[in-house]
Amino acid sequence: MSITCSRIFLFLSLVFPAAVVRAEMRVALILPGSDTDKGWNQMAREGLDQIRKELKASTKAVTNVKSSDFYNQISNFAEDGYDVIICHGGEFEKAAVQAARTYPKVRIIVGGCPVDIKGATAVEFMTRDASTLVGYVAGKVSRSKKAAFVGAMKVGPLEECYAGLAAGVKEAGAGVEVLPALWTNSWDSPVLAREAAENAMSAGADVIYQNVDAASIGVFQAVQAKAKSGSPAFAFGCNSNQNAIAPDVILGSVVLDVPKAYFDLVKEIAGGKFVAGPRKLGIVGGYVDLVLNEKHPALSEGLNTSVGELRKKLSEKK
Numbered sequence: 001m002s003i004t005c006s007r008i009f010l011f012l013s014l015v016f017p018a019a020v021v022r023a024e025m026r027v028a029l030i031l032p033g034s035d036t037d038k039g040w041n042q043m044a045r046e047g048l049d050q051i052r053k054e055l056k057a058s059t060k061a062v063t064n065v066k067s068s069d070f071y072n073q074i075s076n077f078a079e080d081g082y083d084v085i086i087c088h089g090g091e092f093e094k095a096a097v098q099a100a101r102t103y104p105k106v107r108i109i110v111g112g113c114p115v116d117i118k119g120a121t122a123v124e125f126m127t128r129d130a131s132t133l134v135g136y137v138a139g140k141v142s143r144s145k146k147a148a149f150v151g152a153m154k155v156g157p158l159e160e161c162y163a164g165l166a167a168g169v170k171e172a173g174a175g176v177e178v179l180p181a182l183w184t185n186s187w188d189s190p191v192l193a194r195e196a197a198e199n200a201m202s203a204g205a206d207v208i209y210q211n212v213d214a215a216s217i218g219v220f221q222a223v224q225a226k227a228k229s230g231s232p233a234f235a236f237g238c239n240s241n242q243n244a245i246a247p248d249v250i251l252g253s254v255v256l257d258v259p260k261a262y263f264d265l266v267k268e269i270a271g272g273k274f275v276a277g278p279r280k281l282g283i284v285g286g287y288v289d290l291v292l293n294e295k296h297p298a299l300s301e302g303l304n305t306s307v308g309e310l311r312k313k314l315s316e317k318k
Helices: 002-015 017-024 040-054 067-079 090-102 128-141 156-172 190-202 213-228 258-270 301-316
Strands: 026-030 058-062 084-088 107-111 121-125 146-151 207-211 234-239 250-256 279-281 288-292
Touching: 026 040, 026 067, 040 058, 040 084, 040 258, 067 084, 067 090, 084 090, 084 258, 090 107, 107 258, 121 258, 128 146, 128 156, 128 207, 128 234, 128 250, 128 288, 128 301, 146 156, 146 190, 156 207, 190 207, 190 213, 207 213, 213 234, 258 279, 288 301
Parallel strands: 026 058, 026 084, 084 107, 107 121, 121 279, 146 207, 207 234, 234 250
Antiparallel strands: 250 288
C-alpha cells in the first residue's frame, strides 16, 4: 500500500509539480507589532491570508515579537520545517543574516529592508517616487507655502519619504518650503505624533505628510483640529490607504501593497520560478503608489491629471 502511495505521489509531482509544492508549502510570518494595527503589520497579515487562501499553503503568524527573540522565532519555524519565513521589517536584518547561514534551505524574506542579505531575500519598498507625488500635490495646494514631514524613526525608508516630499514640492514650482523632518521615535504613540504635527503647524506648515504607522491618528486629529479652527490644513496617509480615516483633511495616501509583494514572492517559490536576490519594489508593478482622495475639494481635475503625468514620468525613468 505504501509503495502504491509513493508511486502516486511521484506521478503527481511529475505531472503537476506546482500543485504538489503548493499543497505542502508551509509559510510563517513574524511581526514586530500587532496584526490589527491598520497599517504596516496588518498588511503583512493580509498577505499571509492571501497566500493561505490562493496558494493553499499552511500558514502561521506570530505577533508583537521583541527584537531579542527575532532569531529564536526564525529558528523555531525553520526547525519545524517551514519552507518560507517572512520577517516583516528591516529590524530583522541581523537575525536574518545569522538564520540564513544556519538554515540555507529555508527561504527567508525580510520585508522593508534596504540592505542585501546573503542567503535571504531583502525586499525594499521604494517610497521616494510616490512621496514625490505627495510633494507635488502639497506644493500645489499649500496656502501657507510650507509643508512638513512627521516620521517615526530616522531610518532609510522614512528619509526617502522626506526626500521625495522635498523633490515633489520643488517639481510643483510654487515656492513652497519643506520644513526640517520631525521624528517622534515611536510607531505607536498618537500623543507624540499629534505633538509633532502641532509643532509643524505652529511653524507655519499647512500640509503634513506622515509615516508613523499606528500613531498616525494623532497627526490626523491635529490637522482636523487646525482645519476646524478656520485655517486650511491637509494631511497625507502612508503605508495603507488611510483616506477614509479623516477624509475631510486627507488628500491621499502612499500605499505599500505589501500583500501583493509577499504573495508574488511566495507564488514564485511555489512555482519553482524564484530567483534569489534583493527586490526593489516601487511604482513600477504597482507595489507603491499615491492613492488620491479624489473626492476632496482641494484636488481639482487638472491637478489629478498632472499627478498622473508625473507618475508616468517617474515610472519611465526606471
